Each structure stands twice: as structure tokens, then as C-alpha cells.
Amino acid sequence: xxxxxxxxxxxxxxxxxxxxxxxxxxxxxxxxxxxxxxxxxxxxxxxxxxxxxxxxxxxxxxxxxxxxxxxxxxxxxxxxxxxxxxxxxxxxxxxxxxxxxxxxxxxxxxxxxxxxxxxxxxxxxxxxxxxxxxxxxxxxxxxxxxxxxxxxxxxxxxxxxxxxxxxxxxxxxxxxxxxxxxxxxxxxxxxxxxxxxxxxxxxxxxxxxxxxxxxxxxxxxxxxxxxxxxxxxxxxxxxxxxxxxxxxxxxxxxxxxxxxxxxxxxxxxxxxxxxxxxxxxxxxxxxxxxxxxxxxxxxxxxxxxxxxxxxxxxxxxxxxxxxxxxxxxxxxxxxxxxxxxxxxxxxxxxxxxxxxxxxxxxxxxxxxxxxxxxxxxxxxxxxxxxxxxxxxxxxxxxxxxxxxxxxxxxxxxxxxxxxxxxxxxxxxxxxxxxxxxxxxxxxxxxxxxxxxxxxxxxxxxxxxxxxxxxxxxxxxxxxxxxxxxxxxxxxxxxxxxxxxxxxxxxxxxxxxxxxxxxxxxxxxxxxxxxxxxxxxxxxxxxxxxxxxxxxxxxxxxxxxxxxxxxxxxxxxxxxxxxxxxxxxxxxxxxxxxxxxxxxxxxxxxxxxxx
Amino acid sequence: xxxxxxxxxxxxxxxxxxxxxxxxxxxxxxxxxxxxxxxxxxxxxxxxxxxxxxxxxxxxxxxxxxxxxxxxxxxxxxxxxxxxxxxxxxxxxxxxxxxxxxxxxxxxxxxxxxxxxxxxxxxxxxx
Numbered sequence: 001x002x003x004x005x006x007x008x009x010x011x012x013x014x015x016x017x018x019x020x021x022x023x024x025x026x027x028x029x030x031x032x033x034x035x036x037x038x039x040x041x042x043x044x045x046x047x048x049x050x051x052x053x054x055x056x057x058x059x060x061x062x063x064x065x066x067x068x069x070x071x072x073x074x075x076x077x078x079x080x081x082x083x084x085x086x087x088x089x090x091x092x093x094x095x096x097x098x099x100x101x102x103x104x105x106x107x108x109x110x111x112x113x114x115x116x117x118x119x120x121x122x123x124x125x126x127x128x129x130x131x132x133x134x135x136x137x138x139x140x141x142x143x144x145x146x147x148x149x150x151x152x153x154x155x156x157x158x159x160x161x162x163x164x165x166x167x168x169x170x171x172x173x174x175x176x177x178x179x180x181x182x183x184x185x186x187x188x189x190x191x192x193x194x195x196x197x198x199x200x201x202x203x204x205x206x207x208x209x210x211x212x213x214x215x216x217x218x219x220x221x222x223x224x225x226x227x228x229x230x231x232x233x234x235x236x237x238x239x240x241x242x243x244x245x246x247x248x249x250x251x252x253x254x255x256x257x258x259x260x261x262x263x264x265x266x267x268x269x270x271x272x273x274x275x276x277x278x279x280x281x282x283x284x285x286x287x288x289x290x291x292x293x294x295x296x297x298x299x300x301x302x303x304x305x306x307x308x309x310x311x312x313x314x315x316x317x318x319x320x321x322x323x324x325x326x327x328x329x330x331x332x333x334x335x336x337x338x339x340x341x342x343x344x345x346x347x348x349x350x351x352x353x354x355x356x357x358x359x360x361x362x363x364x365x366x367x368x369x370x371x372x373x374x375x376x377x378x379x380x381x382x383x384x385x386x387x388x389x390x391x392x393x394x395x396x397x398x399x400x401x402x403x404x405x406x407x408x409x410x411x412x413x414x415x416x417x418x419x420x421x422x423x424x425x426x427x428x429x430x431x432x433x434x435x436x437x438x439x440x441x442x443x444x445x446x447x448x449x450x451x452x453x454x455x456x457x458x459x460x461x462x463x464x465x466x467x468x469x470x471x472x473x474x475x476x477x478x479x480x481x482x483x484x485x486x487x488x489x490x491x492x493x494x495x496x497x498x499x500x501x502x503x504x505x506x507x508x509x510x511x512x513x514x515x516x517x518x519x520x521x522x523x524x525x526x527x528x529x530x531x532x533x534x535x536x537x538x539x540x541x542x543x544x545x546x547x548x549x550x551x552x553x554x555x556x557x558x559x560x561x562x563x564x565x566x567x568x569x570x571x572x573x574x575x576x577x578x579x580x581x582x583x584x585x586x587x588x589x590x591x592x593x594x595x596x597x598x599x600x601x602x603x604x605x606x607x608x609x610x
Numbered sequence: 611x612x613x614x615x616x617x618x619x620x621x622x623x624x625x626x627x628x629x630x631x632x633x634x635x636x637x638x639x640x641x642x643x644x645x646x647x648x649x650x651x652x653x654x655x656x657x658x659x660x661x662x663x664x665x666x667x668x669x670x671x672x673x674x675x676x677x678x679x680x681x682x683x684x685x686x687x688x689x690x691x692x693x694x695x696x697x698x699x700x701x702x703x704x705x706x707x708x709x710x711x712x713x714x715x716x717x718x719x720x721x722x723x724x725x726x727x728x729x730x731x732x733x734x735x736x737x
Contacts, residue, residue, distance in 0.1 A: 070638050071628040071728070098624070105641065144652060156649065180651050206710065208631075225625065225728045238731065283655050284731065291627065291730020293621040297655045306652045310683050552698035565619035 002026050003212040004066040004512040006104040009042075010130065012123060014196050015056055015064045015115030019130050024109045029526025030514070031602065033521070035065030035484040036092045037528045038110045039253050043090070044535055044606060045291035052169065053085035053188070054195040055078030057423045058115040060159075062103065062201070063110040065488020069209055069288060070506055071221040072488030073228050073499065076100055079563035084187040085195075086346070087422040087446045089231065089536040089543070094450060094485050096287030096295070097179030099203065102159040106205025117197035122150070125203040135199040139168060141548075143177040152201050161201045164341020165592040166389040167194035171399040173346035173424070177338060181308020182287065182295070185343035187423060189444050212513030220507040224499065228291040231497035233499025238284065240273030241294035244311035247272045247318070249428070254436075254455055256321045256429045258375050259352040260418045260553060263429040264562030267325035275329050280317035282306075287490065290368065292497055298337065302328040307335035310344075311546070315425030318534050322355060323375035333381050340582040346401065347449075350425035351384045352404045353417055354394070369393045373588030415552040420447035421536075430550075430569035431559045433458040437575045442474065444532040450485075452477035465562075466573040471580035483525040502565070517591030527601040530593045538593060538610045544590040548578055613645065613721055615659035619733045622657040626725035628736060633724040634717070641717050643709050644719040645734075648660060659733060662706045662719035668698035678705065682721075689715035 009019045030068050031039045039061045051057035060421035061081045066076055078100035086093035103111065106127050113123070117132065120139040124131040138146050143164035150160050160236030165175035175183040175189030184190070211217050228234065236244060246268065253263030259428040268276070277306035279299055285308060299306050310318070314533040320336065337344040340564040345420060357363040358373035365372075369387075373380050383606020387395030402424050406417035418425045435454035440447040447522050457473045480501075484491040487508075493499040501518055509515045536543050582589060586597035598607045635642050646660040662685075664698030669677040669685050676691035677698060687698070688705075692715035699707045699716050709717045726734045 020672070069628075071625065071632055073625075073730070075614075076623070098622075101624075101640075102634070105639065148652065206639070206641040208635075208637040209637075211632075211638050214632060214636045218629075221629075222633075222727060225730065229730055234730070283657070284619075284621040286623035286731075288623060289625045290621065290623045293623065293624065293731075297651070299655065306655050 001210055002029060003210045003585045004109045005029060006064065006069070006106070006209070007106050008058070010108045010111045010377070011113045012111070012130065013120070014113060014117040014198065017132060022447065026133065029066070030456045031524070032528060033065060033066070033486040033524050034061050034109055035077070035080040035278050035363055035483060035488045036081065036094070037080045037524065038063040039092050039569070040531050040535060042110060042112055042399065043081050044531060047083060049434050049609070051083060053083045053088065053192060056114070058083050058192055058194070059475070060113040060189065060192050060196060062564050064100040064104050065120050065486055066508070067511060068488030069104040070511060070546055071217070072286050072289060072308055072489055073493045074287065074290050077485065077488050077490050078103070078184070079485055080176060080184040082192045083539060085191045085213055086188040088540050089421060090532045091182035091189055091390060091445055092416050092485070092532070093186045093189045093445070093528050095176065095178060095182050095184035096490065097159070097182040098162070099159040099178045100488055101288040101509060102203045102205050104205065104209055106203055107207050109199070113196060113198065116195065119202050120197050120199050122200040122202060123198060126207055127207065128444050133365065134551070136201045138541055139212065140165065144180055144339045146200055147177070149181055150200055153187050154202055155204070158202045158204045163190040163193050163388070164339055166341035167191055168474065169389065170194065170270050170376070170399045171342060171388060171391070171393055173343040174341050175343045177341065177437070181338055182342065183338070186448055205391055210432050211511055213510045216510035217507065220503070220510050224503050224507060227352055227499055227503060228493055230496050231499070233497050234292055237292045237496050240277060241296050243276050243296065243315065244310045246315055249312070251563070252459065254433065255258060255573060256316050256425070256427055257562070258323050259356040259416055260425065260436060261431050261560045262559055263564045265320045265323060265325065267321070270325045271330060273591070276310070279327055290490065290495060294492065303334045303335070304508055305335045306334060307338060310334040313427045314344040316344050317352070318381065321348050321352035322381050324381065325376070326378065331377035333378070333385065336385045337384055340385060342385060342389060345426045346424040347385060347388060350388070350398050350402050350405065351381055351399060353405065353413070356416055357409055357413055362409050362413055363394070367394050375405065390560055397489055417554060418551055420550055421547050423447050428455055429434040431554055432463045432564040433475055433570060434463070434569065434573065434577060437550060437554060437569065438471060438474045439477070441578065442478070442581060444529060450470065452484050453481070466576055468580045468584070468585060471577060471584050474581065475584055478529060479522045479525040482528065483521055486525060486528060492558060497555035522599070530597065530603055531606060534606055534610050540582055544592065545578065548591055550574065611721070612664040613661040613725070613734060614737055615661050615718055615734050617657060617659045618732070619731045620647065620657040620659050621731050625728045625729070625730065629724040629728040633722055634720070637703055642717070644706070644708060644717060644724060646706055652681040660704050660706050660735070663704060664721065665703065666717065667701050667703060668707055671695060671697045684721050685714055685718065686720050687718055689713070692716070699713070
């Protein structure tokens with residue numbers, strides 16, 4: 001008995017209609033845990049080398065982790081992995097909600113989609129009953145409308161993942177939405193789902209997750225919930241969620257503003273968690289098992305819509321980066337991105353880039369079909385989101401991502417195309433935050449904050465210094481935080497409520513029956529990290545150090561306003577950060593894991609395939 | 611005295627339901643929980659929590675007297691006596707007598723309080 005797991009791997013070949021299951025291999029569970037560990041393992045071993053990200057050979061892999069759906073605070077995280085159409089490398093996107101728990105109750109640890117359906121379909125999973133069903137009537141509909149239709153049709157207890165028009169039309173940063181507003185946003189996982197003609201996945205399960213020692217698990221889990229409930233940070237986080245970060249981020253000059261040219265938006269007070277709570281929030285909405293829900297369900301009266309959020313990240317990119325200062329405008333842009341099925345982070349970043357191009361005269365009214373694409377123009381943001389989703393006019397270029405768009409627009413715009421590895425930066429302006437910049441540079445999906453959120457370390461240790469401990473800190477965070485993505489749980493109880501990491505050890509032991517130290521689990525996380533790195537080397541011709549570099553804005557153009565005005569990184573410091581990082585990781589000067597490191601991590605067999 | 615809920619505070623996370631199934635069945639499975647959460651999304655956008663009021667309607671309609679009440683006013687279904695006629699499930703005014711394919715007899719809240727202990731949002735209490 002594999003305690004803590006759903007117990008099966010489900011494979012669906014959309015081309016042939018073949019549906020198979022096999023028991024989850026306990027050795028795989030030991031070596032890669034689950035969640036993002038299973039995602040990269042199956043991607044690496046089952047996707048043919050050099051597969052077209054939008055072709056039938058790419059895989060789309062949904063993986064809960066061993067903690068998902070169990071009595072652990074925040075046990076509601078799902079990993080969705082594929083080869084990224086945005087970056088050409090590894091995509092592993094994390095999403096909350098209830099879906100991950102439902103997949104476990106249906107008995108699955110990974111659901112692997114391959115091939116391409118001949119016509120629009122949705123995947124129906126009711127425990128052991130799995131069907132590929134016609135979705136012709138759903139194609140073209142918004143993400144949120146699609147979920148509502150399927151819930152009305154199948155029943156409220158089904159958990160649904162959907163794509164919107166953006167995913168259908170091949171926008172390179174299309175997301176997958178579940179629970180009316182939680183997204184696997186990054187890297188184009190929704191684009192891959194659309195390329196397979198899959199509109200939705202609907203899951204219901206009613207099985208129990210086997211627990212090795214029920215009484216010990218109950219005691220350990222109760223201690224975790226008690227620690228969360230006793231945390232001094234609980235009340236504030238419950239009230240504002242991630243939106244509580246907005247004011248702090250502006251005060252320290254880390255709020256992406258006007259395409260990362262500044263770290264503070266004039267009028268940011270109007271986007272604060274307090275304003276949001278007062279003006280639009282109607283209900284707290286948690287992921288599975290969460291005592292401290294970030295999720296806020298909002299009623300945006302100005303536009304007559306309901307939307308989950310906006311989360312800090314959506315406010316940072318659709319708000320700050322595009323210079324919108326009305327929370328209802330930001331919330332409506334968030335709603336449009338959600339229903340159109342676009343990653344609000346990449347979409348906001350791309351539109352801010354286009355705004356800068358417009359203000360510099362690189363784009364004109366002729367390019368924008370007359371839209372005045374100036375910073376602060378909310379109507380222009382709404383219009384561009386639609387143009388991108390339907391690839392109308394300039395939207396077709398912007399739908400390819402900011403890196404591609406800068407190559408098309410040219411005229412020096414690559415300097416301020418704010419991306420790494422082809423993925424747009426998320427919500428932390430990093431001119432004056434070396435650890436945070438290094439986090440973006442080296443993140444294994446492209447410029448995303450979730451693997452390492454190191455800006456607080458910069459604040460603690462000095463924002464102008466480039467020292468080896470910063471590289472060490474980034475590596476530590478890149479092992480701890482993604483470990484949660486392998487376990488299928490949320491990291492924010494640890495980050496925001498200071499939940500003791502040592503409390504996870506007895507909980508995992510009681511659940512799985514395997515005594516594993518936290519250090520042992522971190523080693524698994526390092527193994528996963530190095531395997532994702534090998535995937536980049538295998539899939540991207542010429543991959544190496546150049547892919548870890550940030551855009552030149554961070555080392556050529558000082559911050560124009562706000563608390564960090566005048567700050568800029570030196571190029572040699574950026575290079576030095578990478579040198580220190582590679583050395584401490586046991587990678588060579590081109591960022592390739594050394595044979596010794598791969599042997600230490602039990603990855604030698606995988607290296608042979610690269 | 612019975613389990614009460616302030617639905618307006620519920621975030622829909624279901625920790626209460628998993629704690630319930632672990633406490634009462636020794637299984638990690640919210641589909642075997644003894645209280646209900648009904649999400650109403652996207653409109654109006656609220657979670658509705660339903661709990662047992664220990665009103666005794668179930669016992670009144672039970673044709674085989676399989677739902678005794680204890681000294682503390684808690685009703686419970688005796689699976690040995692139960693004939694699975696589902697009269698109690700249909701009669702329950704709160705819709706909180708539950709069934710699961712693994713179990714022949716329905717099951718209901720016995721006011722153990724485990725859900726209260728695990729709710730981070732202070733939705734639940736016993737009074």
C-alpha cells in the first residue's frame with residue numbers, strides 16, 4: 001500500500017482515444033515525491049526529445065502531491081507540467097483550489113495527456129470511469145462560463161479545469177483556470193491544452209487517501225492547524241491575502257511600475273488591500289484545507305462582474321506595470337484575463353511593454369488600430385487583452401510574448417522587454433534587489449517569483465551588496481519553496497504564518513509511513529531542480545548561461561523614480577551573481593550540472609539522454 | 611447544544627470535513643464528512659455551511675428506531691439496526707444526513723467538535 005497517494009497514474013492518448021492506468025511506482029514516489037517531481041519525471045522520460053510544444057508529442061501532466069487533499073494546512077496545490085510554448089523549455093505551473101484534492105480522491109497521482117483530439121473535447125473523470133467527451137458546444141466560450149456550464153451539467157461536486165479563447169487560439173501564455181478564478185498561469189500550460197483540443201477536465205472522486213498511522217497523523221495535523229490559528233500573522237493575511245503586499249511593495253520600491261522603469265506607482269494607495277477589501281471583496285475563498293485564504297471573491301460594481309482577486313501579482317502587472325490606479329479597473333482587467341484564459345502576469349507585462357513602445361513612438365496609432373496605448377489608460381488595457389486573446393492586429397504579435405514582440409518591433413526594445421528565458425517577469429522590480437534578480441534569472445520556468453522569493457533577504461542584508469550568501473540564499477529558497485510544489489501543498493503557511501517546517505516531518509511520516517528528514521526532502525527537491533535544468537539543455541539548442549541573463553534595463557537604465565530612484569545593477573555584478581550561483585550549485589560556467597553533482601543526485605542515467 | 615456555523619465567514623476549504631472523516635471513520639475523505647459546504651459561485655459568491663441541529667426529525671421518521679438519542683441530546687445512527695431505507699436522509703430539514711457508496715447506513719454529526727478545532731476561519735462552534 002502506497003500511503004498518502006492516490007495510487008495510480010492515468011494516461012490518456014487523445015489521438016487514439018486510449019485510456020490506461022497503472023499503479024504508482026513506490027520507487028518513483030521515494031525519488032521524486034509527486035507534484036512537480038512527477039511532472040518533470042514523466043515529461044523527461046516520456047516526451048520525445050525535441051517535441052514541438054504545440055504538437056501532439058508534447059505532454060500535459062496534472063500531478064497532485066502526497067499532501068494534496070489531506071488534513072494539512074494548504075494541502076490544495078496541483079502541478080501542471082509540459083514543454084513550454086512560451087520558452088521552449090520546462091513549464092511547471094502551480095495552481096490551488098480544490099481540483100488537486102479531487103484528483104487524489106479519484107485515485108490518481110498524475111494524469112498524463114498526450115496526442116491531439118480530432119475535435120474539441122473535455123476529459124470526464126468520475127473515479128475509475130474516464131471518458132473523452134465532445135466539447136464542440138463549449139469551444140469559444142470563456143473559462144468561467146465553461147466551468148459554470150459543466151458544473152450545472154455534471155454536478156457541483158465535480159472540480160473543473162478549463163481554458164478560454166486565449167488557450168484555443170494559441171496565445172503563448174494562456175492559462176488553465178479552476179474554481180472560477182485560480183490559475184495555472186505561467187508558461188503556456190493552457191496553450192498546450194488548447195493545442196490538444198481539450199477545453200476542460202472535469203473530475204470527481206470519493207475514495208479515501210490511505211493514511212499509514214491515522215492517530216499519529218491526526219495529532220500531527222492538529223498541531224499544524226493549531227500553530228496556524230495561533231499565528232500573529234493570521235488575521236491580517238485572512239483579511240487581505242496577497243493584496244496586503246501591495247503597499248509594502250510600493251514603500252520599498254519593488255512594485256513594477258511603467259514596465260519596470262520604477263518601483264513605486266503614484267496613487268498606489270488606491271490599490272491597497274484595505275481599499276480592495278472595502279470596495280469590492282465579498283467573500284474569502286480558500287484553496288483546499290487552507291486556514292489563511294489569499295483568495296478573495298470580489299464584486300466589481302463598476303463593471304458588473306464577479307472575479308476572484310485581484311491577487312497581488314495581477315495588481316502588480318495589470319495595475320502598477322500598466323499604471324492603473326483604480327482597484328475596480330484592475331479587477332475588471334483581471335476578470336477579462338481570467339475569462340479570456342490569459343496569464344494575468346505575462347499579459348500585464350506584455351501590455352506594459354507595448355505601452356512603453358507606444359510612448360516612445362516605436363508603435364503608432366496605425367499599429368494599435370487607433371488605441372491610445374498610454375500608461376494609465378484602463379480602456380486600452382481592456383482592449384489589448386481582447387486583441388491578444390483573439391490575435392487581432394497587433395495582438396497577434398503580443399500573443400507570442402514580450403521577447404518575440406521585441407524582436408518584431410526591434411528599435412532597441414529588447415532592452416526593456418522584461419523577461420528571462422522568454423518568460424515575462426512577475427511582480428517584483430529588481431534593479432535594487434540582487435537576490436531577487438538572481439531568483440528571476442535562474443528560476444527553472446523563466447522569470448517567476450514562486451521558486452525563490454528573496455527580496456526580503458535583500459532588505460535584511462543590504463540591497464546594494466553582491467555577496468556569495470545571496471546566491472546561497474536563492475539556492476536554499478529554490479529547494480524549500482518548490483519542495484511544497486512536489487508535496488502538493490502551499491508554502492504560504494510557512495512564509496506568511498511562520499509555520500515551523502519541522503511540523504511537516506512527523507505529519508509526512510504519519511501519512512506515508514516513511515520517516516524522512518527535512519534535509520532528505522530538500523535533497524529530493526535539489527534532484528528535481530537539476531532534472532528541470534537537464535530538460536532545458538536537452539530541449540533548447542545552445543542553452544546555457546545567456547539564457548540566465550536578465551534584460552539590459554536592469555544593468556543599463558537606472559530606476560526613474562520612487563524610493564530606489566537612480567539605482568541600477570552593474571553588469572559585472574550580474575555576471576558575478578551567476579558565477580557564485582553556478583559554483584555553489586555544482587554547475588559549470590555555462591550553467592550545466594557537473595557529472596559529480598548528477599551522480600550525487602542519482603541523475604546520471606538522465607544525463608545520458610541530454 | 612449543537613454544532614453551529616456562520617456561513618459568511620466560510621472560505622470553502624473543507625478542512626472541517628477531512629477532520630470529521632478522520633475522527634469518525636479513521637479515513638482521510640471529505641466525502642464521508644458529517645457537515646456540508648455548498649459553494650454558490652460565481653453568483654452570488656458565498657459558501658453555505660449546513661450543520662446538524664440535533665432536532666431529532668431523523669429519529670422520528672426512522673421506521674426501525676435505529677437513531678437513539680444520548681443523555682447530551684446527540685442523535686446517532688446505529689448501522690447495525692439501520693435498514694438503509696433513507697427516510698432520515700429525505701426528512702432531514704438541513705440536508706445533513708449523508709451517504710457514501712462504501713457504507714450501507716447513512717451517517718450524521720455526533721457533535722465531536724473536530725471540525726471546530728480545524729477551522730481556521732472561526733466559522734464553527736458548539737452552543
